[in-house]
Amino acid sequence: MKVTVFGIGYVGLVQAAVMAEVGHDVVCIDVDQNKVDKLKQGHIPIFEPGLTPLVKSNYEAGRVDFTTDAARGVEHGEVIFIAVGTPPDEDGSADLKYVLAVAKTIATHMTKHKIVINKSTVPVGTADRVKAKIDETLTQLGKTATFDVVSNPEFLKEGAAVNDCMRPDRIILGTDSAKAEKKLRELYSPFNRNHDKIIVMDIRSAELTKYAANCMLATKISFMNEMANLAELLGADIENVRKGIGSDPRIGYQFIYPGCGYGGSCFPKDVQALARSAQSVGYTAKVLEAVEAVNYAQKEKLFEYILRHFNGDVAGKTVALWGLSFKPNTDDMREASSRVLMEKLWAAGAKVKAFDPEAMEETQRIYGSRPELSLMGTKEAALEGADFLVICTEWQAFRAPDFDLIKSKLSLPLIFDGRNLFEPKLMLEYGLHYYAIGRGLSVKEH
Ligand code: UDX
Numbered sequence: 001m002k003v004t005v006f007g008i009g010y011v012g013l014v015q016a017a018v019m020a021e022v023g024h025d026v027v028c029i030d031v032d033q034n035k036v037d038k039l040k041q042g043h044i045p046i047f048e049p050g051l052t053p054l055v056k057s058n059y060e061a062g063r064v065d066f067t068t069d070a071a072r073g074v075e076h077g078e079v080i081f082i083a084v085g086t087p088p089d090e091d092g093s094a095d096l097k098y099v100l101a102v103a104k105t106i107a108t109h110m111t112k113h114k115i116v117i118n119k120s121t122v123p124v125g126t127a128d129r130v131k132a133k134i135d136e137t138l139t140q141l142g143k144t145a146t147f148d149v150v151s152n153p154e155f156l157k158e159g160a161a162v163n164d165c166m167r168p169d170r171i172i173l174g175t176d177s178a179k180a181e182k183k184l185r186e187l188y189s190p191f192n193r194n195h196d197k198i199i200v201m202d203i204r205s206a207e208l209t210k211y212a213a214n215c216m217l218a219t220k221i222s223f224m225n226e227m228a229n230l231a232e233l234l235g236a237d238i239e240n241v242r243k244g245i246g247s248d249p250r251i252g253y254q255f256i257y258p259g260c261g262y263g264g265s266c267f268p269k270d271v272q273a274l275a276r277s278a279q280s281v282g283y284t285a286k287v288l289e290a291v292e293a294v295n296y297a298q299k300e301k302l303f304e305y306i307l308r309h310f311n312g313d314v315a316g317k318t319v320a321l322w323g324l325s326f327k328p329n330t331d332d333m334r335e336a337s338s339r340v341l342m343e344k345l346w347a348a349g350a351k352v353k354a355f356d357p358e359a360m361e362e363t364q365r366i367y368g369s370r371p372e373l374s375l376m377g378t379k380e381a382a383l384e385g386a387d388f389l390v391i392c393t394e395w396q397a398f399r400a401p402d403f404d405l406i407k408s409k410l411s412l413p414l415i416f417d418g419r420n421l422f423e424p425k426l427m428l429e430y431g432l433h434y435y436a437i438g439r440g441l442s443v444k445e446h
Contacts, residue, residue, distance in 0.1 A: 001025070003025065003080075003081070003187070004026070005081040006029050006073065006080065006084055007030060007085065008028050008039065008066065009083065012028065012030075012084070013028070014156060015119060017162070018054070018162065020061075020063035021166075022191070024187070025076075027065050027066075027077065028064065029067060029068065029073035035066075036066045039066045048161050048330070049329060054162060070105045073109075074106050075111070078115065079114075079115045079183065082116065082119060082120055083119040085098055086121055086122055088269050094269070094273045100129065100130070104137050107143075107145075110143075113146045113147060114148075115150060116150070117149075117152045118152065118207075121154070122207060123207065126151075127150070127174070127203045127204075148179065149203070151172075151175070151206035152172060152173055155170070155210070158265075158330040168191055169197065171188050171192060172199050172201070172209050173199070173200045174200075174203040174204070176202065176203060211274040214266050214267055214271070219291050221256075221295070224256045225259070225261065225438075228437050238439060242257070257420070259418055259419050260299060260302050260337040260419070261295045261340075262295055262335075263334065264334060264336075265332065267335075269335075299337045299340040299341075301418070302418045309435070314348045316350070319387065319390055320382040320409075321338065321353065321382065322389065322391045323338060323393025323398065324362075325356055325359040328393055329358075331358040331361065333363060336393075342373065351371075351372045352372060352373050352374070353374045353386050354375055355376045386410055386411070387411045388412050388415065392419070394421060404430065413433055414432070415433070417434065417435065417437075418437060420436045420437055424439055
């Protein structure tokens with residue numbers, strides 16, 4: 001099937017690559033000529049396991065192409081994905097200017113029936129706005145053409161995006177058109193094996209499903225972080241509580257890991273956007289607002305522990321920091337907890353020696369060269385000349401470090417762990433002072 005994807009960001013690129021891999025004929029459009037040129041040379045703008053070989057092999061086989069030529073893109077696709085960004089505007093609502101600009105472009109160039117698919121995370125009602133924009137543009141140009149607009153939200157996780165798109169656990173189709181549904185069932189049939197994963201519903205419910213899924217997951221995390229804070233104050237250990245409640249299948253073990261807060265491109269933005277959408281229809285989304293507030297405070301937790309330990313003065317300290325990305329297996333630094341910590345440490349007069357397996361370049365791009373930040377080549381090098389260690393991301397490579405080495409390199413035998421990677425008792429055995437999230441027992445020892 002001929003497929004066009006507008007927007008070569010995370011969602012668009014992965015979607016295009018897996019569609020090409022199963023044999024669809026895909027053209028990707030982006031306004032960024034530099035990005036297009038680089039992709040053609042095999043340079044993939046994001047770090048995502050498995051994506052580079054997938055894009056390269058499909059480009060070389062002629063199944064996917066990249067261009068800035070929007071007219072060609074509109075002409076090419078029977079189905080056209082809109083996968084452009086929806087950044088938060090000043091009040092946290094999703095900004096639809098890129099989505100609506102693509103709608104206008106489609107209307108400008110279309111000469112026959114098109115199925116327009118909203119893949120970007122967009123507020124409820126956006127499909128109607130896309131429809132209206134296409135209609136308005138067609139009228140302005142004096143054209144008549146038919147089209148369908150479908151909501152088909154994406155549920156991929158960074159770090160597992162290729163697998164998530166190849167083997168989706170559900171494919172949500174929000175549509176009021178039987179013709180569009182038939183076409184999309186055909187489009188997705190290579191991904192819909194084993195059992196039927198397609199769930200068809202009305203457009204607005206599909207749009208809300210995406211937000212509800214992310215907000216539910218963010219709620220689980222903020223809830224656990226609140227329990228962790230309580231556990232600490234009450235002298236309980238959140239890791240025992242986590243296992244105790246996760247064993248109830250109605251609760252489950254997933255997404256109940258306490259830590260130094262959630263980040264990334266989705267949870268913070270989507271929780272805010274849905275809360276703003278609620279406001280716009282006169283409803284106060286109290287749970288969502290609390291989820292956001294708890295997360296905001298949780299990102300400051302490590303700094304609070306550190307300040308408390310040093311009686312409010314960390315000026316002149318050098319901090320070894322392991323983990324910069326917002327989660328493992330990505331170089332994405334958007335809304336990462338490490339950023340809140342580093343910025344607070346710098347403001348308090350401390351220096352940071354940081355290591356991350358993938359996000360060093362991205363950190364350099366964001367913060368540039370500055371005396372209070374040194375990016376080190378290994379996790380061991382980050383310890384050199386540092387006073388204590390802080391962990392912000394649960395990379396596998398941090399889970400079994402050489403604790404004797406850590407102790408010998410640091411000037412103080414002290415670890416602040418924002419992802420609860422180690423057993424407090426073991427840390428005591430190694431003679432390390434260990435702070436984790438919600439493990440009051442360990443904190444009390446020191
Ligand atoms: C998320 C959703 O999982 C995905 O379905 C959606 O399409 C996009 O948003 P992503 O942002 O890639 O995906 O990351 P995810 O793995 O969900 O983690 C988000 C954040 O929550 C990370 O900062 C992670 O460290 C944190 N987290 C996750 C916790 O703090 N505790 C947990 O138990 C799980």
